[in-house]
Amino acid sequence: MQRLVLRWAINAVALYVAVGTGWLPGIHAESRDWLAILGLALVFGLVNALVRPLVKLLTCPLILLTLGLFTLVINMALFWLTGWIGQQFAFGFTIDEPWLWNAFLGSLVVGVVSAILTLVLRDELQPRHR
Secondary structure, three states: HHHHHHHHHHHHHHHHHHHHHHOOOOOOOOOOHHHHHHHHHHHHHHHHHHHHHHHHHHHHHHHHOOOHHHHHHHHHHHHHHHHHHHHHHHOEEEEOOOOHHHHHHEEEEEEEEEEEHHHHHHHOOOOOOO
């Protein structure tokens, strides 16, 4: 349970950096308070847990053909989907034109921040053996 909460917090911080800070000019959060970011992190986690495996399975030939680069397109689409679902609950974000480039940058920032925080907190994320 502790690992799940920690993973949720990592996603929340990564989404805050990409969406909540206004650092990326093409991405605008509907709300920048932490409760909205935590809700967005919940949606992001659910999208990654439920939709991502199915999309990767269906696009497996493209992933193999592009030597894994198509996963960047998948990440971009799931980032956009997270924002759209969040908008339905009034805590999402909008992506301006050119939305492909802005969604790519947003998903890249989320991925890099998440990877760095996962490396920093890797001991806490390891399963404990009893």
